[in-house]
Amino acid sequence: EIVLTQSPATLSLSPGERATLSCRASQSVSSSLAWYQQKPGQPPRLLIYDASNRATGIPARFSGSGSGTDFTLVISSLEPEDFAAYYCQQRTDSMYSFGQGTKLEIK
Amino acid sequence: EVQLLESGGGLVQPGGSLRLSCAASGLTFNNYAMSWVRQAPGKGPEWVSAIGTTGSGTYYADSVKGRFTISRDNSKNTLYLEMSSLRAEDTAMYYCAKRYCSTSTCYGAFDSWGQGTLVTVSS
Numbered sequence: 001e002i003v004l005t006q007s008p009a010t011l012s013l014s015p016g017e018r019a020t021l022s023c024r025a026s027q028s029v030s031s032s033l034a035w036y037q038q039k040p041g042q043p044p045r046l047l048i049y050d051a052s053n054r055a056t057g058i059p060a061r062f063s064g065s066g067s068g069t070d071f072t073l074v075i076s077s078l079e080p081e082d083f084a085a086y087y088c089q090q091r092t093d094s095m096y097s098f099g100q101g102t103k104l105e106i107k
Numbered sequence: 108e109v110q111l112l113e114s115g116g117g118l119v120q121p122g123g124s125l126r127l128s129c130a131a132s133g134l135t136f137n138n139y140a141m142s143w144v145r146q147a148p149g150k151g152p153e154w155v156s157a158i159g160t161t162g163s164g165t166y167y168a169d170s171v172k173g174r175f176t177i178s179r180d181n182s183k184n185t186l187y188l189e190m191s192s193l194r195a196e197d198t199a200m201y202y203c204a205k206r207y208c209s210t211s212t213c214y215g216a217f218d219s220w221g222q223g224t225l226v227t228v229s230s
Contacts, residue, residue, distance in 0.1 A: 001169065034216035036152075043202050043220035044152060050214050055207070087151055091215025094166045096142065096154035 002026055004088050004099035012107040019075040021102045023088035028068045035064055035073045036087045044087060048073065078104075109133045109219040111203050116224030123193050127224055129186040129203030134219075137161070137181040140206040142217065143188045145199035145226075155201070156188065171197075193228045200225050 003026040013019055023033065031051040036044035046055040048064035051071060061076045075082055083106050088099040115127040127143070143155040156177040157166045165177050176189040186203050200223040207218035 032215040034214075038152075043204075043223060044217075045220075046207065046216055046218045049207055049216035049218075055216075055218060085151075089152075089154075089216065094157060094164065095168075096157065096215065098144075098152045098154060101151040 001095070002029060002090055002092055002097050004090060004097055006086075006088055006099035006102050008102060009100075010103045010105060012105050013078055014107045015078050015080055017078050019073075019078055019082070019104060021073040021075075021086055021104075023066075023071040023073070023099050025069045025071075025090060029090040029092050031067050032091045033064075033066070033071050034089045034091075035062075036089065037082075038085045038087065047086075075104075080106075109205065111205065111219055111221035113201060113203055113221045113224035116201060116226045118227045118229065119193055120230050121194060121228055123228070124189070124191040125193065125226060127188040127190065127201055127203075127226070129188075129221060131184045131186065131203075131205075134205070136179075136184040139208060140213070141179065141186045142204045142206065143177060143186075144202045144204050144217070144220075145197075146202070146223075147196075147199040150199075152202075153199070157206075158186070190226070193226075195228050198226060198228045 005024045007022045033051045035048040038044045052064045110132045112130045142157040146152045158177045174192045178187045202223045204217035205219040207216045
């Protein structure tokens, strides 16, 4: 099983600031990595697929990068609606796993 | 617009069984692999199981292998999860999720999710 480790667990920032979230895989997942945003009481929402491609309707302030074992999600300038939990997720050999999440909170 | 509607959750005793359903609309269901993902209260999502477009390929997380069975009925646009030997640690919101495919390629991500059905395992 591939384990995804996200850091930091909590990130405290203000609107307008830049957020950098990390996800590290226990072994290479190539580029098969996705990022999700989740707000309380809602299912996860796909932001980024294949490490760096924005999903339909996702604003340009969200960007993903990385390959192999190290990945990054950047939110260039935080909007009030961006404060939420973020999860990375991988698929290898038809099996999936999620990271434990980063909570992005208002400072 | 793709809609996924889960049902079948509820309160069940440890060792009991439950069958979840996910009714899909707004898509050509038999074109997409589907998964079940669960989320325990206050925790992150956990992938549970996946099934290919025809139902011939099925995959399970180690935590549920041998206890849960995923299936689909493409004539009814419905995904199922048969759960048995349930444990307290199976308590979670269960979501069905559709694998994302562009016009040419399918990716390892989920672009459509239902609202979930809550399973509580308790005596």
